[in-house]
Amino acid sequence: MKKLLIFGESTSLARLNHEIERSALYDIVGIVVAKATTATRYGIPLYTLETLPAFDKQEVSAFIVGDEQHLNQQRLAAYMDVKRMGYAITSFCSSSASIANGLKLRENVFIDRDARVLAPANIGANTWIMQGAQIDADAKIGSSCWIGAQCVISAGATIGKNCTLGQGVVIGPGVVLPAWSTIHYPTTLTESPPNAVFLDARFRAPVYFFQK
Amino acid sequence: MRPLLSPHHYTSQAWFDTELKTIFNRLWLLAGVTPMLQKHLDYRTLTLAGKPVVLQNHGGVIRAFSNICRHRMARIQSEEFGNRGLVCPYHHWCYNQDGQLTHTHKDPKVFNFAEGETEDIRLTQYPVKVIGSLIFVNLSDAPLPIEEQFDAHTTSLLETYTGQMDSAFIYTRYEGDFNWKTGMENIKDSLHVPCLHKSTFPKHFRVDIASDPSIHGKDAVYDSQNAGLQQATTMGMIAMQSAPELDWQTLVAQLDSKGRYQTFHLFPNVNLMVVDGTSFAIQTYNPLAADKTEMHMMVALTRPVADFPHKPVVLWEHLLSDMTVLQEDIECLEALQRNLASSDSDFIHGAYETGILDFHAAYLAQTGSSEPDATR
Numbered sequence: 001m002k003k004l005l006i007f008g009e010s011t012s013l014a015r016l017n018h019e020i021e022r023s024a025l026y027d028i029v030g031i032v033v034a035k036a037t038t039a040t041r042y043g044i045p046l047y048t049l050e051t052l053p054a055f056d057k058q059e060v061s062a063f064i065v066g067d068e069q070h071l072n073q074q075r076l077a078a079y080m081d082v083k084r085m086g087y088a089i090t091s092f093c094s095s096s097a098s099i100a101n102g103l104k105l106r107e108n109v110f111i112d113r114d115a116r117v118l119a120p121a122n123i124g125a126n127t128w129i130m131q132g133a134q135i136d137a138d139a140k141i142g143s144s145c146w147i148g149a150q151c152v153i154s155a156g157a158t159i160g161k162n163c164t165l166g167q168g169v170v171i172g173p174g175v176v177l178p179a180w181s182t183i184h185y186p187t188t189l190t191e192s193p194p195n196a197v198f199l200d201a202r203f204r205a206p207v208y209f210f211q212k
Numbered sequence: 213m214r215p216l217l218s219p220h221h222y223t224s225q226a227w228f229d230t231e232l233k234t235i236f237n238r239l240w241l242l243a244g245v246t247p248m249l250q251k252h253l254d255y256r257t258l259t260l261a262g263k264p265v266v267l268q269n270h271g272g273v274i275r276a277f278s279n280i281c282r283h284r285m286a287r288i289q290s291e292e293f294g295n296r297g298l299v300c301p302y303h304h305w306c307y308n309q310d311g312q313l314t315h316t317h318k319d320p321k322v323f324n325f326a327e328g329e330t331e332d333i334r335l336t337q338y339p340v341k342v343i344g345s346l347i348f349v350n351l352s353d354a355p356l357p358i359e360e361q362f363d364a365h366t367t368s369l370l371e372t373y374t375g376q377m378d379s380a381f382i383y384t385r386y387e388g389d390f391n392w393k394t395g396m397e398n399i400k401d402s403l404h405v406p407c408l409h410k411s412t413f414p415k416h417f418r419v420d421i422a423s424d425p426s427i428h429g430k431d432a433v434y435d436s437q438n439a440g441l442q443q444a445t446t447m448g449m450i451a452m453q454s455a456p457e458l459d460w461q462t463l464v465a466q467l468d469s470k471g472r473y474q475t476f477h478l479f480p481n482v483n484l485m486v487v488d489g490t491s492f493a494i495q496t497y498n499p500l501a502a503d504k505t506e507m508h509m510m511v512a513l514t515r516p517v518a519d520f521p522h523k524p525v526v527l528w529e530h531l532l533s534d535m536t537v538l539q540e541d542i543e544c545l546e547a548l549q550r551n552l553a554s555s556d557s558d559f560i561h562g563a564y565e566t567g568i569l570d571f572h573a574a575y576l577a578q579t580g581s582s583e584p585d586a587t588r
Binding site for chain 1: 247248250251292293294295379380381382383384385386387522523524525527528529531532535536539
């Protein structure tokens with residue numbers, strides 16, 4: 001069983017730990033948190049950066065836990081920090097996810113349970129595909145995205161980097177969603193927006209983001 | 213204190229028509245910022261004083277036109293923001309950078325205009341003035357010089373500060389069922405912040421509202437010193453609470469207002485904030501009806517001085533913070549508006565509200581009514 005060191009403690013930690021346990025692919029040797037108030041969590045040793053033992057980086061790979069907060073940028077920053085520490089960063093796919101044969105998953109990609117990824121698909125590093133999401137053939141998803149539960153990324157669609165899709169968003173065939181787009185309620189996009197979109201129930205009109 | 217405005221100023225169609233005519237069709241109105249229109253053929257549409265207006269960049273020059281085609285009065289530009297020439301989608305009538313009709317149909321017989329007949333067909337053009345990054349439009353046939361509206365000191369500060377505005381920004385609108393004046397009064401009312409926003413404002417903003425001098429030390433009797441147009445625009449400054457600098461603030465230019473929350477209340481309907489010398493928040497209260505206002509909200513930072521890839525996060529969270537607080541304002545103002553419609557009593561003002569009374573005095577002066585109850 002391969003050894004895995006987890007960095008971070010967001011609300012996604014319980015979900016990830018559960019899926020790793022079920023997969024029986026990894027032995028989690030520790031969880032690195034900002035402040036360790038107990039010695040263990042889920043029976044796994046807790047460390048801070050100060051108390052982290054010198055694991056053999058040839059033997060132990062890393063995975064960074066995070067959520068979609070701050071448009072995925074906290075997860076990205078943690079990912080970059082761990083990369084600089086010299087750990088090999090793995091991807092993780094739930095044993096109940098259905099992904100196309102031969103699909104190569106990049107660093108820190110997480111495919112949650114019951115998600116389906118058809119071939120060919122291209123998923124950027126540090127992108128998380130959550131429970132029950134479907135990625136159709138020829139879809140491209142940039143790095144550091146969050147594809148929420150039950151989302152559908154239709155055939156040939158392109159999701160720019162750093163996008164956040166809440167639960168149940170449907171991106172239509174061939175639609176190109178610009179980088180940084182953020183959609184926080186279930187909706188269907190059938191046309192490519194010219195600029196990044198920020199859709200949130202708190203706003204009564206579209207939010208436009210311009211960066212030229 | 214004796215109020216200058218009564219509830220009917222906020223609810224009556226006659227007063228709304230009067231203020232559209234005497235204020236919004238006469239004064240310079242903020243219609244956008246230059247980062248919205250950076251490239252050739254970039255446009256922005258909006259409704260000002262009930263008139264559909266398009267701001268259009270032609271070769272770097274921003275002009276304003278009526279967004280109504282002269283043929284069948286269809287809409288020329290359909291989106292709120294976009295990039296295309298002045299071509300009406302209905303029958304493809306084309307207009308040039310001066311708003312003059314240049315093309316109707318490839319077959320001249322379809323319209324069969326006589327020679328020279330189309331030379332005088334042009335879109336109504338409105339004067340534009342750019343101060344820093346702020347684009348002002350005047351809808352009047354005989355616009356007053358903008359110097360009569362904003363004094364030299366205000367203009368100079370706006371030029372200096374907004375001239376440092378970054379090209380990236382985040383923008384949205386919000387339609388609320390309240391009169392535009394209550395929106396402006398609300399931003400001049402410092403006391404409501406520690407009351408209405410006691411649980412949200414301190415979480416999102418590092419501004420010490422208690423230090424705002426407008427809350428304290430005013431006379432108990434209101435004496436309007438000068439209700440002139442230039443004096444209707446006011447500036448304020450509140451110290452930021454001491455706190456560690458946010459990480460992104462080292463990545464952008466710092467204005468000389470660092471450490472301060474600087475406000476410009478541009479008469480009639482703009483609240484422009486320069487926050488800690490590193491970001492701008494602009495709110496415009498655009499009147500749609502006596503009881504309906506369209507707020508335009510925009511957040512931008514000062515120009516970057518270093519690589520700043522996570523700028524969208526900062527802008528988005530800034531806008532979310534604004535929206536969280538504004539949501540409380542809007543709910544309050546919409547309830548207030550419903551009460552105004554059924555009220556038979558007047559407002560009761562206190563000493564700290566002289567800023568609001570100054571706004572009322574200027575409003576009455578611009579509408580040509582020195583007597584507050586003249587049309588009641």
